[in-house]
Amino acid sequence: MAKPNDYVWGVxxxxxxxxxxxxxxxxxxxxxNGKAHTDxxxxxxxxxxxxxxxxxxxxxxxxxxxxxxxxxxxxGQVGAVVMGLARALARVSEENEAALRKDTFLTxxxxxxxxxxxxxxxxxxxxxxxxx
Numbered sequence: 001m002a003k004p005n006d007y008v009w010g011v012x013x014x015x016x017x018x019x020x021x022x023x024x025x026x027x028x029x030x031x032x033n034g035k036a037h038t039d040x041x042x043x044x045x046x047x048x049x050x051x052x053x054x055x056x057x058x059x060x061x062x063x064x065x066x067x068x069x070x071x072x073x074x075x076g077q078v079g080a081v082v083m084g085l086a087r088a089l090a091r092v093s094e095e096n097e098a099a100l101r102k103d104t105f106l107t108x109x110x111x112x113x114x115x116x117x118x119x120x121x122x123x124x125x126x127x128x129x130x131x132x
Contacts, residue, residue, distance in 0.1 A: 008091050009101045009111065012084030014109055017072030021084030023092070027062030029055075033069055046078045053086040057096040063089075079109060 007022040030037040030050060040057060041047050054060045069077045086105035090097040100106050114123040121127055 008087060008088045010084040010086070010088030010091065012080040012082065012087060014079030014083060015072050015076035015112060016077035017069060017080040019067050019069045019077065019080035019084040021065060021067045021088050023033055023063045023065050023085065023088045028061035030065045030067075032067045041074060041078060043074070046074060050081060050085075052103070053082060053089055053100060056086075056099050056103045056105065057093075059089065059096075079103065083108065103116055105132060 005024065007024050010021045010023075012021060013021045032040040037050055038047055041050070051060055054063065067081045067084065069080060071077075072080070082105060086100045090100055090106060097106070116123050
């Protein structure tokens with residue numbers, strides 16, 4: 001439980017991306033690495049997905065969000081911000097945690113890229129087999 005002008009922090013991870021997210025009561029502005037979220041994430045589905053945790057707890061437009069992201073691509077970065085935002089919202093109020101957990105925003109997606117194996121072209125793809 002934070003005071004009205006204090007920041008609440010949450011860390012989210014997805015694939016190789018790490019997002020440090022802080023929130024504070026405000027007008028609903030989302031800033032990512034110093035840019036507006038619409039400038040940082042160009043695709044509309046990514047922009048919509050960022051505010052899913054806020055919609056889950058009926059807090060859309062009531063928190064300002066700042067996120068610093070490192071590593072990965074756009075999909076991993078969006079997933080990392082969503083998880084960090086959900087963790088921060090869960091710290092704001094205990095009632096939020098049940099709604100966020102129900103929509104699996106607090107569940108870490110542990111899937112990672114499979115490594116390339118020796119004697120193979122990629123992780124699973126083989127070179128073309130020749131009988132003769």
